[in-house]
Amino acid sequence: MTAVLVLNADLGPLHRVSLRHAIRMLLREVAVVHEAEPDRLIGVYPLPRVVRLVSYVVTRWRFSGGPAWSRAGVHARDGRRCGYCGAEATTIDHILPRSRGGRNSWKNTVAACTGCNQRKGDRTPAEAGMVLRVKPSIPTWGALVQR
Numbered sequence: 001m002t003a004v005l006v007l008n009a010d011l012g013p014l015h016r017v018s019l020r021h022a023i024r025m026l027l028r029e030v031a032v033v034h035e036a037e038p039d040r041l042i043g044v045y046p047l048p049r050v051v052r053l054v055s056y057v058v059t060r061w062r063f064s065g066g067p068a069w070s071r072a073g074v075h076a077r078d079g080r081r082c083g084y085c086g087a088e089a090t091t092i093d094h095i096l097p098r099s100r101g102g103r104n105s106w107k108n109t110v111a112a113c114t115g116c117n118q119r120k121g122d123r124t125p126a127e128a129g130m131v132l133r134v135k136p137s138i139p140t141w142g143a144l145v146q147r
Ligand SMILES: [Zn+2]
Pocket: 082, 083, 084, 085, 086, 087, 112, 113, 114, 115, 116, 117
């Protein structure tokens, strides 16, 4: 069966669906024909090759999650620099210490040098009087691969 390309309302390609599914979308008026095969008719309509959604669909799956957390990933994200002093990082610091429920997550971990890690110990940066130079974020796949 001919596959039909579905475009988002901003013309970004989403996925392919079967012709039957595409026609159902046209009948439900959630999509319109964007490109058709002029010489092939279905009933009175030209055979759709590309359909376009009428309203924009947020493709949350594209942005959700991100790469799974790993120590190597934290080092790559932070450029192997200590989040506190900028020296070469050799360890990972949990901003909220693990002993106090801090998790292995992108936002709770930064690359750190041994000195800063020991100085901070089982305290938060505020308690230890230490300032984070970086704001830990969830990296994109691209950011991890580039380094
Ligand atoms: Zn340091």
